[in-house]
Amino acid sequence: MKKLLFSFVFAGTTALSFGQQFNIDFESLVLPQIDTFYNGADLGGDFTLSNGGLNAATFSNTFTTSQWGDYWNGFSYSNMTDVVTAGFENQYSAYAGSGANGSAVYGVFYPEGVITLQGPAQMDSIKITNTTYAALTMLNGNAFSKVFGSPNDAQGTPDGTNGEDFLRVWIIALDGAMAHTDSVEFYLADYRFADNSQDYIVNNWVNVDLSSFGFVSGLTFRFESSDMSFGYINTPTYFALDDLHFTNVLNVEEIAAGGVSIYPNPVSDILKIVGPEGEITLLDVEGKELLKTAHKQQSTLDFSGFNPGIYFVRVNHNEEVTIHKIVKQ
Numbered sequence: 001m002k003k004l005l006f007s008f009v010f011a012g013t014t015a016l017s018f019g020q021q022f023n024i025d026f027e028s029l030v031l032p033q034i035d036t037f038y039n040g041a042d043l044g045g046d047f048t049l050s051n052g053g054l055n056a057a058t059f060s061n062t063f064t065t066s067q068w069g070d071y072w073n074g075f076s077y078s079n080m081t082d083v084v085t086a087g088f089e090n091q092y093s094a095y096a097g098s099g100a101n102g103s104a105v106y107g108v109f110y111p112e113g114v115i116t117l118q119g120p121a122q123m124d125s126i127k128i129t130n131t132t133y134a135a136l137t138m139l140n141g142n143a144f145s146k147v148f149g150s151p152n153d154a155q156g157t158p159d160g161t162n163g164e165d166f167l168r169v170w171i172i173a174l175d176g177a178m179a180h181t182d183s184v185e186f187y188l189a190d191y192r193f194a195d196n197s198q199d200y201i202v203n204n205w206v207n208v209d210l211s212s213f214g215f216v217s218g219l220t221f222r223f224e225s226s227d228m229s230f231g232y233i234n235t236p237t238y239f240a241l242d243d244l245h246f247t248n249v250l251n252v253e254e255i256a257a258g259g260v261s262i263y264p265n266p267v268s269d270i271l272k273i274v275g276p277e278g279e280i281t282l283l284d285v286e287g288k289e290l291l292k293t294a295h296k297q298q299s300t301l302d303f304s305g306f307n308p309g310i311y312f313v314r315v316n317h318n319e320e321v322t323i324h325k326i327v328k329q
Contacts, residue, residue: 021124022051024244026077026105037078037092037108039063041070047077056118057244059107074113078240079104086136091238093132100127100205100242111237114174115219115244120327122247122285122309123173123213127205130188131238135201138167138189138235145234146227149191149199153227154234165191165226167235171210174218175329181308182213188239205242214308215327247285260315266327269304271313278317285310303328 028049031038040063050056059075080093092108099106108131141147146154148165167189173182186208191199227234260275273280277297282290290306293299295315303311306328313324 021245021247022055024049024051024055024057024246025103025242026099026107027103029077029105031077031079031105034104035080035082037076037080039072039076039092040074041072047075050118055121055246058116058118060113060115073110075115076108076110077105078108079106083132085132086140086142088133088236091131091133091236094240095130095132095135095201095203096205096240103242106240106242108238108240109221111223113220114178116174116178117217120176120215120217120310123210123216123219124245124247125207125209125211125243126171126219126241126245127207127243128169128186128188128202129205129240130202131236131240134167134188134236134238135203138165138201145236148189148201148227149196153229159227161226163191165189167223167225167227169239170222170224171208172220172222173210173213173216174220176217178218180220181216184208184210184212207243215310260317260322260324262313262324262326265324266329267303268329269302271301271303271326273299273301273313273315275315276317278315281314281316283312283314285312287312 026049029038040061043063045062046058046060048056048058061072061074061076063072064070076092078092078094081097082090082093083095083097091110094106098104137145138148141154144154146152146159146165149163151158151161151163153159166187168185168187171184171186172180175181189201193199223233223237225233225235260273262271262273273295274297278295279292280295280299280301281292282301284290301313308328311326311328313326315322315324
């Protein structure tokens with residue numbers, strides 16, 4: 001009988017599984033009553049959410065007190081339901097009137113911050129909508145921000161847009177070194193259509209597909225708008241978020257290496273395998289066999305054609321099997 005020299009540990013049991021889906025939302029966060037919010041005013045700073053112990057996400061939060069007033073940035077959370085009151089005082093309400101799928105609590109982002117994962121995970125999707133403050137500002141304008149679709153700025157002067165306005169957020173994938181690896185753009189409002197009846201300001205929760213990211217260690221965000229002055233965005237740079245969905249790789253605890261050395265890990269192109277003769281099998285995160293080849297003490301696998309993410313190299317030697325988790329950059 002062959003010795004299987006690895007262990008998958010999950011919820012106190014041993015299981016052979018290559019992935020587990022999980023969702024991170026804001027429902028576990030407690031607010032004192034309906035129509036309230038938390039913005040870090042108690043200087044609690046970053047907050048962390050998890051689901052089922054599979055992974056955790058830390059949301060950055062900074063609250064600053066100054067002689068010009070108090071302000072926060074990063075992430076707050078809210079159960080505000082006000083979709084009709086315009087202005088900065090209503091900055092914590094989602095324009096959809098609730099969290100995703102009718103839930104109570106959701107996150108609010110302004111204007112820069114980072115989500116950091118406890119461990120790398122396959123990013124699948126995130127749900128996003130406008131805040132009431134941003135949406136009604138784009139719809140009606142104010143002293144600083146234009147009415148979207150108008151050829152004029154907030155002061156009534158032609159601004160060169162011809163009314164082809166937009167507010168978009170770039171969702172940016174981060175690796176373990178917090179370096180940018182990929183991005184997806186999402187339009188919170190888009191008035192660039194030839195047919196004006198297609199112009200829109202997002203007023204419901206939209207599921208944004210992020211599966212192209214592969215494995216990430218974090219997310220950050222960047223705004224762009226057609227309404228600019230002196231290099232600065234006039235549109236309120238807010239959005240609400242909920243339901244971060246991932247496919248997590250269960251922890252692999254290698255019990256014995258069986259004399260096999262595999263490097264470099266993470267790998268960009270060529271992976272080297274050194275050890276006793278046998279057979280090498282490359283598996284994806286779902287356990288699907290990608291290739292199989294004989295191993296003659298020293299072998300190489302070319303990863304240059306594979307997407308970033310987690311893979312497994314299984315080495316069979318006589319009665320021993322070792323499985324090694326490999327991260328493709």
